[in-house]
Amino acid sequence: QVQLQESGPGVVKPSGTLSLTCAVSGGPVSTHNWWSWVRQSPGKGLEWIGEVSHTGDVTYNPSLKSRVTISVDSSKNQLSLTVNSVTATDTAVYFCARANDGYSHFDYWGQGTLVTVSS
């Protein structure tokens, strides 16, 4: 059973950098799957941030592309998310998730981690 666990600072200052890690257990990240980051702002729906393949290929949401970096580290079996120049609108619960082999849905999710942007 694949499990995902997000971790990182719960509070980030405005204009600072948000950095999160998603540890994967129960299976390698070096599979033919795409790994995504998704966030849910308070009282709002879920927003797809971007994804990374086991080879390091990435795709980003155009609305966030200029501030976001996603990477994968096969040696540590984890993926990472960095968001630069954060504002209060980046306050959200951040999830990592794995797309299934057929790329039609997400079969595994982390439980999410709340990041608050505040001074």
Added chain:
Amino acid sequence: QSALTQPASASGSPGQSITISCTGTSDDIGTFDFVSWYQNKPDKAPKLIIYDVYQRPSGVSNRFSGSKSGKTASLTISGLQAEDEADYFCGSYTSSSTPWVFGGGTKVTVL
């Protein structure tokens, strides 16, 4: 505003059935049969309960069923139980600027 539209809340008594809608566009639900539903409980990882419109993963109760008509997908929970209280959100593959879109989530309350 979410890309897919869901009602904010739904409720029913134990044993009843409820249906949650998820409305998209011709870029997503209207074209692709890659609609999925997830159950999200506090402090738990979202759980896949329906994929490819109506398929159930192994281990998911057959009280959960999915369907689609045009640009609207639906999740039906039959024989509602207290343990079904949760947020439910839909997702879809899309041909727009991002590959995935999600709904805003529906909070299900068992009365």
